[in-house]
Amino acid sequence: MTETVVHVTTLEQWKSVLDVWFKAGYDWAYINKGYMEELFYDGSRQLGLNIHGEDEISFWSFNGYTGGNLIEYSEFMAQQKDDNKMAMVYEVSQSVFDELQRIKTHEGMSLIAAIIFSAQLIKTIEVGNKAILRYLADDPAIEFKVKEPLYRLWLIDDFGNKLFFWIDDGRPDWVGAEDEAFTATLDEIKKWQTPAWEIEKAD
Structure with missing residues (x-):
């Protein structure tokens, strides 16, 4: 420097x-x-x-x-x-981002009151309280953005069970457990979609 x-x-x-x-x-x-x-x-x-x-x-x-x-x-x-030397960018879900914006605008109350009112929510965000408080106080060194949503493919089999698209050692397959489904960005998911599979958000 x-x-x-x-x-x-x-x-x-x-x-x-x-x-x-x-x-x-x-x-x-x-x-x-x-x-x-x-x-x-x-x-x-x-x-x-x-x-x-x-x-x-x-x-x-x-x-x-x-x-x-x-x-x-x-x-x-x-x-x-x-210079990209310092700005810390944290990716969060759309719902968390929306809540942070709500706190930041603190309509009808002071920022401190809005933070106190939302303390329990802030504690659940895995980024860390210090970064969140700096962001809420308009520190330009801290940014939050919505992480690109992930999607998965699913279908209903002949027995009425919901199955999810899965890739096993590079081979397309299906799995019954939602948390084991193949998840990716929408563009990547569309590469694997066939008429049998439906797309849904993974979170």
């Missing part, structure tokens, strides 16, 4: 910038590890990396850095996203 100094305004932004640099293998020089929140609470709002060729993270107690490479947090995060 090149010389960079980032101006932040919130503790969340402070931590987000540090997350990028920690992930890239950088750390503070000669001081304790971690987010060093006390520096933020003491008034520091400028974080630097590789300043004067020093391969480390630095800060300015009195926010006195005025060099030409001083950028705002939003610009910094946009650079990370553009």
Whole structure:
């Protein structure tokens, strides 16, 4: 990474910038590890990396850095996203994505209230609470998208049983257990479909 100094305004932004640099293998020089929140609470709002060729993270107690490479947090995060260096993309089901959007809009209540109201749901999402909370707070470094749905083929046999398309050692076959069915994207499933088989979503 090149010389960079980032101006932040919130503790969340402070931590987000540090997350990028920690992930890239950088750390503070000669001081304790971690987010060093006390520096933020003491008034520091400028974080630097590789300043004067020093391969480390630095800060300015009195926010006195005025060099030409001083950028705002939003610009910094946009650079990370553009460079694909940091943006974390999580794939979730359509129903989970819809619920996250509902919480994010938090109509009729504050965001904090919406998160508290939906705490049980948030705990069930396997991504992890930290990433979800950052996403809900509009952190541009965290993205959620709907995973491409998977499909399977099924038919009803002469005895009224529902059977599923299955591939056994490269040979098409059928299986009675839904969780053993061959699942794939819609385009791939259509390659295997014949008039006997119907398509359905797998989840």
